[in-house]
Amino acid sequence: MRALPFAALLLAGCATTSVPVAIEAPTVAATAETDPVDTAADAADDPAIWRNAGDPAKSLVIGTDKKAGIHVYSLAGKRLxxxxAARLNNVDLRDLGGRVIAAASDRADIATAHVSLFTLDTAAAKLVPLGRFPVGPGEAYGMCLWTRASDHALFGFVVLKDGRIDQVAIDLSGAAPKMKTVRxxxxxxxxxxxxxxxxxxLLYVAEExxxxWRFDADPSAPVTATPIAKVDGKTLVADAExxxxxxxxxxGGYLVASSQGDxxxxLYRLPGVTYAGRFRIGGGAIDGTSDTDGIELMLGNFGPAYPQGLFAAQDGDNAPATQNFKYVSWxxxxxxxxxx
Structure with a gap:
């Protein structure tokens, strides 16, 4: 072991603040990856998964290219x-009795947040636009959907870049969708x-x-946030994505968060949101992931490669190609x- 210079020893002795070290994480190999998105630099962002219960091999993955539009991929990763669409960021979907609705946060107008709605034509593997709807002032960023169990009403949550979260009621009963901000x-x-x-x-939101944080998702509930996990540099490293x-x-089950910083x-165990472990993607024939923004997980049988569920993650560095999404067996x- 090489001896340290005196100055280095002196500085080490004077140090009083320790830097948190992230807990080691096992590596899990990706099973497949999607075709790269069309645009370069920071472009791919967030996936959503539709499981074909009748024929799992024909399940679909949606992925945003926030500089160009939105893709639909096969389980083999082929773009279908x-x-x-300009500047779609996050996307989520719900299967409403055979009609699959996808909603994406739309950042094309940074002064006014919008939501873009689509129907997923599962037979054609294509998204059909339903309209673009204003939500409120600010830049739209995150997006997730909720189907209320009591009446199957559909709601969206638009996370704005400044930390505001607008809840919208989505009415699909008429000839054209309607959207109203309710809180x-x-x-x-x-x-x-x-x-x-x-x-x-329950709504879970990541403050980067x-x-x-956790909120009650019902529009009549208080807007108070409950903290459930800290960015501590050990279990969760900023940015939390x-x-x-x-x-x-x-x-029960698990809440999974992208610890982008490392x-x-x-993973956090539900319902108490207690730390349950960490993992990375890599080590296989397909390159791993880094700087992940959006993730998605759908449980169920997706065929032999994904017998218990499919985890999809954006890859921030897919060099020499542009960014894409990696698939992992749950x-x-x-x-x-x-x-x-």
Missing amino acids: SFTP SMKLGTQSEGCVVDDRTG DVGL GLALAPSGRN NAYT ASVKRALKLR
Whole structure:
């Protein structure tokens, strides 16, 4: 071991602040990857997954290219269609009795947040635009959907870049969709990732440099946020980005967060939101992921490669090609983290 110079020893002795070290995370290999998006630099952002219960091999993955539009991919990662749209950021979808609705945060107008709605034609593997709807002042950023269990009403949550969260009621009963902002909530700083647990009616939001928060998703509920996990540099490293759910039973399972700062993914056990482990994507024939923004997870049988579920993650560095999305078997994640 080489001796340190005296000055270095002196500085080391004077140090009083320790820097948190992220907890080590096992590596899980990607099973497939999508065709790269069309535009360069920071372009791919957020995926959503539709599972074909009748024929899992024909399930679809949607992914945004926030500089060009939105893609539909096969389970093999092949791009099946592309819908041009300016500056769509996050996307989510719900299957409403056979009609699949996708909603994306629309940043084309940074002064007024919008939501773009689509129907997913699952047979043609194509998104059909339904309209673009203003939400309120500010720049739209995150987006997630909620189907209320009591009456199957559809709501969207638009996370604005300054931390405001606008809840919108989405009415699909007429010839044309209608959208109305029904309440607003607020976090202190820049936020983006969000996901709603349809079972419990709980909304989870990631405040990038602070941590994860929980709200009651019902529009009549208080707008108070409950802190559930901190950006601590060990289990979760800033920026905290995309969120996804692995539900189990009435209120159990896992909440998954993109720990973008150290290229990892952090799991929290529900309902108490306790730390359950971390993993990274890499180590296989397909390159790993880094700087991940959006993630998505859908449980169920997607065929032999994904017998228990499909996890999709944006890859911020897919060089020499442009950015894309990586697919991982949820069974492989569970095995790596020794989860039940």
